[in-house]
Amino acid sequence: MANIVAIVGRPNVGKSTLFNRLVQKRQAIVDDVSGVTRDRHYGKTDWNGSDFTVIDTGGYIVGSEDTFETEIRKQVELAIDESNVILFMVDNQVGLTDMDKEVAQLLRKSQKPVLLVVNKVDSNKNLDDTYEFYNLGFEEFYTVSSMTGSGTGELLDEVVKHFDDTEFEDPFEGLPRVAIVGRPNAGKSTLTNALLGEERNIVTDIAGTTRDSIETLYNKFGHEFVLIDTAGMRKKGKVSEDLEFYSVMRAVRAVEECDVCVLMVDATRGIEAQDLNILFLAERNRKGVMILVNKWDLVEKETNTIKEYEAEIKKKIAPFTDVPILFISALTKQRVHKTVETIMQVTENRSRRIKTSKLNELMLPIIEITPPPAIKGKYIKIKYVTQLPTKTPQFAFFANLPQYVKEPYKRFIENQLRKNFDFTGVPIDIYFRQK
Ligand SMILES: Nc1nc2c(ncn2[C@@H]2O[C@H](COP(=O)(O)OP(=O)(O)OP(=O)(O)O)[C@@H](O)[C@H]2O)c(=O)[nH]1
Ligand SMILES: Nc1nc2c(ncn2[C@@H]2O[C@H](COP(=O)(O)OP(=O)(O)OP(=O)(O)O)[C@@H](O)[C@H]2O)c(=O)[nH]1
Numbered sequence: 001m002a003n004i005v006a007i008v009g010r011p012n013v014g015k016s017t018l019f020n021r022l023v024q025k026r027q028a029i030v031d032d033v034s035g036v037t038r039d040r041h042y043g044k045t046d047w048n049g050s051d052f053t054v055i056d057t058g059g060y061i062v063g064s065e066d067t068f069e070t071e072i073r074k075q076v077e078l079a080i081d082e083s084n085v086i087l088f089m090v091d092n093q094v095g096l097t098d099m100d101k102e103v104a105q106l107l108r109k110s111q112k113p114v115l116l117v118v119n120k121v122d123s124n125k126n127l128d129d130t131y132e133f134y135n136l137g138f139e140e141f142y143t144v145s146s147m148t149g150s151g152t153g154e155l156l157d158e159v160v161k162h163f164d165d166t167e168f169e170d171p172f173e174g175l176p177r178v179a180i181v182g183r184p185n186a187g188k189s190t191l192t193n194a195l196l197g198e199e200r201n202i203v204t205d206i207a208g209t210t211r212d213s214i215e216t217l218y219n220k221f222g223h224e225f226v227l228i229d230t231a232g233m234r235k236k237g238k239v240s241e242d243l244e245f246y247s248v249m250r251a252v253r254a255v256e257e258c259d260v261c262v263l264m265v266d267a268t269r270g271i272e273a274q275d276l277n278i279l280f281l282a283e284r285n286r287k288g289v290m291i292l293v294n295k296w297d298l299v300e301k302e303t304n305t306i307k308e309y310e311a312e313i314k315k316k317i318a319p320f321t322d323v324p325i326l327f328i329s330a331l332t333k334q335r336v337h338k339t340v341e342t343i344m345q346v347t348e349n350r351s352r353r354i355k356t357s358k359l360n361e362l363m364l365p366i367i368e369i370t371p372p373p374a375i376k377g378k379y380i381k382i383k384y385v386t387q388l389p390t391k392t393p394q395f396a397f398f399a400n401l402p403q404y405v406k407e408p409y410k411r412f413i414e415n416q417l418r419k420n421f422d423f424t425g426v427p428i429d430i431y432f433r434q435k
Helices: 015-022 068-082 098-107 124-136 152-161 188-199 240-257 273-284 305-317 336-350 356-369 407-420
Strands: 004-008 028-031 040-047 050-056 085-091 114-119 177-182 204-207 212-220 223-229 260-266 288-294 325-327 382-387 394-399 429-434
Touching: 004 015, 004 068, 004 240, 015 040, 015 050, 015 085, 015 114, 015 152, 040 152, 050 152, 050 240, 068 098, 085 098, 085 152, 098 124, 114 124, 114 152, 177 188, 177 240, 177 273, 188 212, 188 223, 188 288, 188 336, 223 336, 240 273, 260 273, 260 336, 273 288, 273 305, 288 305, 288 336, 305 325, 325 336, 356 382, 356 407, 407 429
Parallel strands: 004 050, 004 085, 085 114, 177 223, 177 260, 260 288, 288 325, 394 429
Antiparallel strands: 028 040, 040 050, 204 212, 212 223, 382 394
């Protein structure tokens, strides 16, 4: 089950600071698609082995027509809808404010666990000031300093206790789980219908703590997989910018739950920042990925159109370019069958295992010819390589001075692996270890 933690609170209490502490910078994604409106941050992190996504719901538009109150209300509603645990943050330096009380009032409606976090308790002598926050009606609260990190460990210990890790009976155990994601209007529903047709039968309703994702079995022409449909996340009556964000949240959740992430792009719009965010998220989550350029029927074609389009996309998704890109029309069903075949291929690639003997036979001569560059006069000797017994392809190269192997060489090794074995659509990890 995906676990999502939202941070809410009035402006300036330190939400972004906590967010940045929890989510390493490179893992954070700034949802600045709406640009003129507000920034929301979401990113992946883990505590004691529990993975979760953190959303910083904050960020306000200067000069917005919305009053703070409407803004806060939206933010809180979003948190209640989309997260599994809510962190309600207040500011110990400023003390209790009316706006904090209003937020508390809104949060009272939530069925979800809400943890009160008193921030900016930078030293123990500030603890005396925190008592007034008992007025918010919570039985307890957590004092932290987002700036120094103190208290965040205790907070996270509590957060992870609220995750729903119940193993549900999975009737599709062992089948690949596929999510179709993309911006609003990219054609996700059209493709889903093209795949499942009239027989679309909803087999299970897996009730998560937050909402139901519907899983449907695709079983035709000898291919079998489970389609994850998180369409329920889309609420009626949301204004456009929220709609955009809901679609992001839907994608984030779908990415968490899938094995293969099918990113759908509208050919008439091209690949956009938000598409790339989702793609990178999938990559970091070690999911299989493929790109569908949909509505290809609308594009005026010349001899090199596909080639050029593909090159354009590859430039944007670099360095992970070993990704299938198909040009389809969900509407006319052009290459829909090819889509299914590619899904199966990516699934197979993701669980590909290469024998150690085969790996060494192939890779050691390559390394012999192109060894890692010597550093400070020290020669790096790679002795052998093995694939780790993980769910997705990960390789360990054993060397005398593994710490000296740099990123470009890692990339070289990755490219060689990709050249020799089919890992298309699959992120691979390469580690250098001491031997
Ligand atoms: N002393 C102290 N200052 C903090 C701490 N956490 C955040 N701050 C400061 O508080 C200010 C606001 O922090 P942000 O993280 O931007 O607050 P926010 O809640 O995300 O604000 P919005 O984006 O406006 O919603 C910044 O100047 C931070 O440096 C803390 O633990 N101690
Ligand atoms: N010409 C053409 N139109 C398409 C194609 N696929 C989808 N459309 C149209 O694009 C519009 C949006 O398609 P949907 O399938 O609803 O898109 P979606 O991604 O599910 O949209 P959201 O539910 O908003 O996220 C509809 O009017 C479709 O008929 C295609 O391959 N070619």
